[in-house]
Amino acid sequence: MTRFGQLFNLLGLFMALLEILHFPDQRLRKKATAVTEITAKIRQLAEDMLETMYDAPGVGLAANQVNVQKRLVVIDVSEDKSSPLIFINPEIINKQGEREHEEGCLSVPEAYELVTRADTVRVKALDLDGVAFELDADELLATCIQHEIDHLDGKLFVDYISNLKRQRIKKRLEKQFKQQR
Amino acid sequence: MAKPQKHTARASAARVIAEVIQKKHSLNGVLTAALTSLPDNDRSLCQQLCYGVIRWQPQLEAISQSLLTKSLRAKDADIAALLLCGIYQLRDMRVPAHAAISETVNACKTLGKPWATGLLNASLRNYQRQHDEIEAKILQQESAQYAHPDWLIQRFKQDWPEQWPAILEANNLQPPMMIRVNKQHGSRQDYLTRMAQANIDATAIEVCSEGVLLDTPCDVFQLPGFADGDASVQDGAAQLVAQLLDLKPNLRILDACAAPGGKTCHILEQFPDNQMVALDIDPRRLLQIKQNTDRLKLNAELIASDAVDVDNWWDGQLFDRILIDAPCSGTGVIRRHPDIKLLRRPDDIATLAQQQQQLLNKLWPLLKPDGVLIYTTCSALKQENEEQVASFLQYHPEAQENAISPTPAERRSFGYQRLPGDNMLDGFYYASLSHR
Ligand SMILES: C[S@@+](CC[C@H](N)C(=O)[O-])C[C@H]1O[C@@H](n2cnc3c(N)ncnc32)[C@H](O)[C@@H]1O
Numbered sequence: 001m002t003r004f005g006q007l008f009n010l011l012g013l014f015m016a017l018l019e020i021l022h023f024p025d026q027r028l029r030k031k032a033t034a035v036t037e038i039t040a041k042i043r044q045l046a047e048d049m050l051e052t053m054y055d056a057p058g059v060g061l062a063a064n065q066v067n068v069q070k071r072l073v074v075i076d077v078s079e080d081k082s083s084p085l086i087f088i089n090p091e092i093i094n095k096q097g098e099r100e101h102e103e104g105c106l107s108v109p110e111a112y113e114l115v116t117r118a119d120t121v122r123v124k125a126l127d128l129d130g131v132a133f134e135l136d137a138d139e140l141l142a143t144c145i146q147h148e149i150d151h152l153d154g155k156l157f158v159d160y161i162s163n164l165k166r167q168r169i170k171k172r173l174e175k176q177f178k179q180q181r
Numbered sequence: 182m183a184k185p186q187k188h189t190a191r192a193s194a195a196r197v198i199a200e201v202i203q204k205k206h207s208l209n210g211v212l213t214a215a216l217t218s219l220p221d222n223d224r225s226l227c228q229q230l231c232y233g234v235i236r237w238q239p240q241l242e243a244i245s246q247s248l249l250t251k252s253l254r255a256k257d258a259d260i261a262a263l264l265l266c267g268i269y270q271l272r273d274m275r276v277p278a279h280a281a282i283s284e285t286v287n288a289c290k291t292l293g294k295p296w297a298t299g300l301l302n303a304s305l306r307n308y309q310r311q312h313d314e315i316e317a318k319i320l321q322q323e324s325a326q327y328a329h330p331d332w333l334i335q336r337f338k339q340d341w342p343e344q345w346p347a348i349l350e351a352n353n354l355q356p357p358m359m360i361r362v363n364k365q366h367g368s369r370q371d372y373l374t375r376m377a378q379a380n381i382d383a384t385a386i387e388v389c390s391e392g393v394l395l396d397t398p399c400d401v402f403q404l405p406g407f408a409d410g411d412a413s414v415q416d417g418a419a420q421l422v423a424q425l426l427d428l429k430p431n432l433r434i435l436d437a438c439a440a441p442g443g444k445t446c447h448i449l450e451q452f453p454d455n456q457m458v459a460l461d462i463d464p465r466r467l468l469q470i471k472q473n474t475d476r477l478k479l480n481a482e483l484i485a486s487d488a489v490d491v492d493n494w495w496d497g498q499l500f501d502r503i504l505i506d507a508p509c510s511g512t513g514v515i516r517r518h519p520d521i522k523l524l525r526r527p528d529d530i531a532t533l534a535q536q537q538q539q540l541l542n543k544l545w546p547l548l549k550p551d552g553v554l555i556y557t558t559c560s561a562l563k564q565e566n567e568e569q570v571a572s573f574l575q576y577h578p579e580a581q582e583n584a585i586s587p588t589p590a591e592r593r594s595f596g597y598q599r600l601p602g603d604n605m606l607d608g609f610y611y612a613s614l615s616h617r
Binding site: 056057058102104105106108109112114140143144147148157 | 184186217
């Protein structure tokens with residue numbers, strides 16, 4: 001988080017918690033488009049997304065989950081908010097192995113299911129200054145990167161589980177959503 | 182992506198128990214899935230907590246209600262279940278009280294609900310303080326005293342006016358582990374020797390020719406030659422079924438409700454060359470038969486179909502033997518599946534009785550004139566058992582019920598009933614039918 005960010009945070013200013021869309025909201029199915037210029041708006045969005053993710057609490061958030069169809073992902077898999085990562089236009093350039101990992105999603109509250117994905121990945125992206133970087137990830141970080149990039153392509157982790165389980169989750173969330181209204 | 186769920190024995194147990202109680206999913210299925218994400222050394226505690234809490238749920242729930250000033254919200258069913266786990270540890274487990282309390286309270290945080298720590302801590306300490314009073318008070322409710330739902334207590338009372346307290350008590354005991362030795366691979370005596378060499382204490386079950394009773398349950402893969410099919414897990418009451426079928430070579434046999442294939446395999450172990458058609462309505466459960474026949478190197482024709490839907494699966498050839506091990510209330514095996522107490526509803530019994538009646542009516546015509554049809558259930562309720570057979574005989578004057586010798590259980594007006602725990606075995610019902 002930038003110094004300014006921390007300052008704003010202390011003052012409780014400008015750092016907005018964003019509304020997270022919930023499955024089966026069709027807007028989660030839209031494909032995000034590449035970020036062409038890193039404007040102040042994009043920087044603000046990244047800060048707000050981090051804040052929203054920490055608050056949830058989550059370890060990753062993709063821009064289309066907060067209804068912005070841009071290829072921007074924030075991740076922090078540390079226990080103490082110490083390792084925020086921002087990926088602009090991320091791409092997986094190498095995948096190795098397979099591993100089953102239990103996943104949950106901020107857009108699919110209270111559902112946790114086993115999903116099989118690549119064991120390790122190499123990802124390429126831009127940082128907030130527009131500088132390209134590559135990163136090798138394993139364990140939770142590898143799972144999370146794949147999960148978030150799926151979001152940018154309109155895919156959700158529930159797409160990998162059985163139809164029956166997905167329908168059950170969908171029904172439950174539709175019911176909860178109605179009750180909240 | 183949401184923060185990953187943390188897994189500890191107590192938190193996982195709370196999640197499992199909440200899912201069984203709230204969503205009415207079967208304990209075995211939910212627990213098996215949960216155990217895969219737990220570290221090895223947490224598994225046994227989680228399993229003990231789940232079985233113990235579900236077994237005593239009506240009792241623990243009554244205690245919990247006297248501790249909570251208002252009941253928890255539906256979305257906090259995990260916290261409600263965690264409280265039951267805490268009470269169970271204090272009452273029935275050899276965990277030091279302070280550890281039981283602090284670990285249970287900590288599990289609130291693992292469940293992502295730190296707000297509940299104060300509530301759980303206070304409730305469990307209140308239970309310790311008011312222990313005698315609370316325990317005395319809950320015994321005044323019959324469902325808490327016997328740890329069964331009221332409707333089921335009433336059913337047992339109605340069917341077994343004398344035996345019902347003994348039945349309820351037997352249902353609450355931890356079941357012994359029994360196995361069946363594969364006689365194609367060697368004698369029971371030899372297998373007992375191999376078990377002794379593996380330091381597994383066990384004795385022969387007198388009433389079953391291939392049955393062995395273990396002193397303490399163990400993992401199946403500790404059993405000598407389990408992977409090679411030298412033995413299978415099966416209660417003695419279920420092992421008696423193959424003996425009733427009067428098996429010999431060159432028979433064509435139908436096992437109409439076969440999954441997971443315990444009896445299918447036992448029948449084939451007698452004469453592996455017999456022709457076996459094994460049916461089950463549930464294709465996923467049918468796969469379990471395949472696993473068992475593969476392990477035991479036996480052959481059966483497996484068909485996924487509703488057995489009642491005869492046109493759908495039958496090739497028109499009559500059978501020498503038919504086994505209907507019917508879907509039932511499971512009220513004879515509550516000690517093995519304590520979740521039956523929570524999952525069954527009073528009106529399930531009539532629905533099941535109807536399915537059983539249909540199975541009998543539709544499969545009876547598939548029996549050869551000199552064939553034998555065996556009807557069995559793991560129920561202890563008359564509606565599914567002797568009353569079922571009585572009404573079948575009433576509508577089928579061409580059929581008769583046969584006396585079985587030696588008797589597999591207590592003789593009833595029709596068939597034989599074993600009540601839960603008789604001779605340490607599961608509750609079971611057996612009837613043999615043939616043409617007059
Ligand atoms: C008591 S269990 C059978 C246990 C099995 N005989 C053994 O010894 O391992 C009853 C089985 O009947 C199956 N079933 C229920 N209704 C059925 C039907 N109409 N046709 C065929 N199978 C049915 C269930 O799926 C279940 O697997």
